[in-house]
Amino acid sequence: MIQTTTRVEQLSHVTERIPTFVAVGSFDGVHLGHQAVLQEMISEAKKAGARTAVLTFFPHPKRVIQQMTEPYYLGTLDQRVALLAKLGIDLIITHPFNEQVRQTRAATFVDELCRYLDMRQMWGGNFALGYNREGNIPFLRKLGEARGYTVQQVDTMVLWQGERVSSSRIRRSLLERDLVEVNGCLGRPYCVSGTVIGGKKMGRTIGFPTANVDFWDEQLLPAQGVYATYARLGEERHLAATNVGVRPTVNGSAVTVEAHLLDFDVEIYGRTLHLEFINRIRPEKKFDGLDALKTQIAADVAQVRQLLASD
The missing domain is CATH 2.40.30.30 (Riboflavin kinase-like)
Known part of the structure; x- marks a missing residue:
């Protein structure tokens, strides 16, 4: 069976509410670290018969919060979506990040994830969401007890040449002319x-x-x-x-x-x-x-x- 990916431009555009494992974040570059988290989520979702989803923010929160104007991204949004789809994600939500989203409280955002997706698991690394990043892992886990979902924090630290892979490391390597390191961290x-x-x-x-x-x-x-x-x-x-x-x-x-x-x-x-x-x-x-x-x-x-x- 051929896997197909659905893309919507915001959370409220999701039309089918079914049990879903979801990863939330920017995923700029879809590097080896991102891939490890998402591949583990896909594996667990298949065992549970659940849909997989990624909610990725655009523009990048830093460009809104810090009012950045210089080049920053590691690829276009369409490239990001294509890379996520290639991993086998069922649903990709390219959610806009603006002042309204920035001011949204973590509990409100989680309620929307449950409302539109029927979220059963939230996946990520060391992440936080909501106003002032109040939705940290302990907060989200406690909220999950009442909302009916669990939080899966992937502890796998993906290394390349002995150093953790991250989008910021890739940006630094680009500026330092180290393409070998850039491509090593991306896996492509x-x-x-x-x-x-x-x-x-x-x-x-x-x-x-x-x-x-x-x-x-x-x-x-x-x-x-x-x-x-x-x-x-x-x-x-x-x-x-x-x-x-x-x-x-x-x-x-x-x-x-x-x-x-x-x-x-x-x-x-x-x-x-x-x-x-x-x-x-x-x-x-x-x-x-x-x-x-x-x-x-x-x-x-x-x-x-x-x-x-x-x-």
């Missing part, structure tokens, strides 16, 4: 997606045409530089040399993400391109002219082939 390559849009076509004039990706400006990009990447177009996957930066040789200023797909010469404007970042080749730098840039890109392409040849 870091991905930046977007529609291919028109650019200045400078790459084509020097023999290395690039796809200019209209990325989401709230996502945290890898540090500026040139990367060995995989470029996915639907079911196709191509090797690519991808530049993240301002293109100083041609006096650029705004940050762009441009990928040169190797051995590929097809018009792809308007299509969605997914770039999977495997390794950083070098920092971005300004060259003396286009000839020097062309020589360097040729060397970059050769290095991409070498790095990704075994895959």
Whole structure:
């Protein structure tokens, strides 16, 4: 039987009230730690014949509470939903986080989970919910005695290279140019997606045409530089040399993400391109002219082939 996932945009949009095991949180990145909690919940729900659900907040609570404006996310909301669905979650609720939700008392929020989902178990790690994070584990467990649910706090601490996996660690590693650590904590390559849009076509004039990706400006990009990447177009996957930066040789200023797909010469404007970042080749730098840039890109392409040849 093929597993299908239902997605709704807020809790009150859930139409079927059946016994449900639910995990509540932001799940930004859906990293190895998140995966461990959710896989254990799925296993236990199957034994109990219960539905599995994830209630994930968007925007991230920190962006509302701390009024953050700089890039922060480890992927788009659609990417998050797709990753959760791939794990086998039955119901995904992309609940809005706003001032009203921020002010909601924990008991009220729990009552809504019980009302719309028939929540039987709440899953998570070291989490809290509700106004001022009053809904900590002891609070939620005591409330569960009256509301008919239990709280399953997963104590499994997922480590990578001896350190706990977390979204904040991944963000730090991105800024520190450590893609090996980023991908290790995620359990997959870091991905930046977007529609291919028109650019200045400078790459084509020097023999290395690039796809200019209209990325989401709230996502945290890898540090500026040139990367060995995989470029996915639907079911196709191509090797690519991808530049993240301002293109100083041609006096650029705004940050762009441009990928040169190797051995590929097809018009792809308007299509969605997914770039999977495997390794950083070098920092971005300004060259003396286009000839020097062309020589360097040729060397970059050769290095991409070498790095990704075994895959």
